[in-house]
Amino acid sequence: MIDRIGKDLEFYQKALALRQQRQEVLATNIANADTPNYKARDIDFSATLREAIGGGSSVPRLPDTSLTLTASRHIPARAHTTGPAQELYRVPLQPSLDGNTVDMNVERTEFAENTAKYQTDLQVLNARIKSLLTAMQQ
Numbered sequence: 341m342i343d344r345i346g347k348d349l350e351f352y353q354k355a356l357a358l359r360q361q362r363q364e365v366l367a368t369n370i371a372n373a374d375t376p377n378y379k380a381r382d383i384d385f386s387a388t389l390r391e392a393i394g395g396g397s398s399v400p401r402l403p404d405t406s407l408t409l410t411a412s413r414h415i416p417a418r419a420h421t422t423g424p425a426q427e428l429y430r431v432p433l434q435p436s437l438d439g440n441t442v443d444m445n446v447e448r449t450e451f452a453e454n455t456a457k458y459q460t461d462l463q464v465l466n467a468r469i470k471s472l473l474t475a476m477q478q
Contacts, residue, residue: 345472352465354392358385359458365427366451369442377439380430382450388426 362383372378407417432441 348472349465349468351393352461352468355389355461356458356465358383358389358392359454359461362454363451363458366447366454369430369447370444370451373440373442373444373447375440378442379440380432380442380447381427382430383427 362385365381365383369380369382407414409416430441430443430446433443433446435441
């Protein structure tokens with residue numbers, strides 16, 4: 341039963357990790373708004389999430405890693421990678437003379453939208469966990 345719950349929550353885990361990674365990319369764009377020749381980047385969230393849950397692989401995935409135990413008291417550990425989210429360059433609407441392609445209006449909008457979606461994902465996950473707890477208590 342625990343495996344089924346883990347599989348059920350795995351989607352939310354991957355979605356939240358990708359939203360967090362996208363938030364970092366957008367924050368980097370905003371931080372480099374005045375850096376000459378900086379190229380704004382973004383992540384195709386839908387394609388990357390589809391790939392992470394097994395809907396096709398366009399970006400090569402690193403193999404899963406497991407540690408070799410050298411003592412009986414070591415804790416076995418495994419690292420499962422979803423593969424790096426491919427960062428794409430944003431096409432500028434109006435590039436600046438110094439070669440910077442960050443449009444602060446676009447970046448702020450994308451940042452706010454991603455924040456709202458991240459919070460929504462957390463609320464949905466919270467509701468899902470509460471419903472599972474209720475089902476287990478009955």
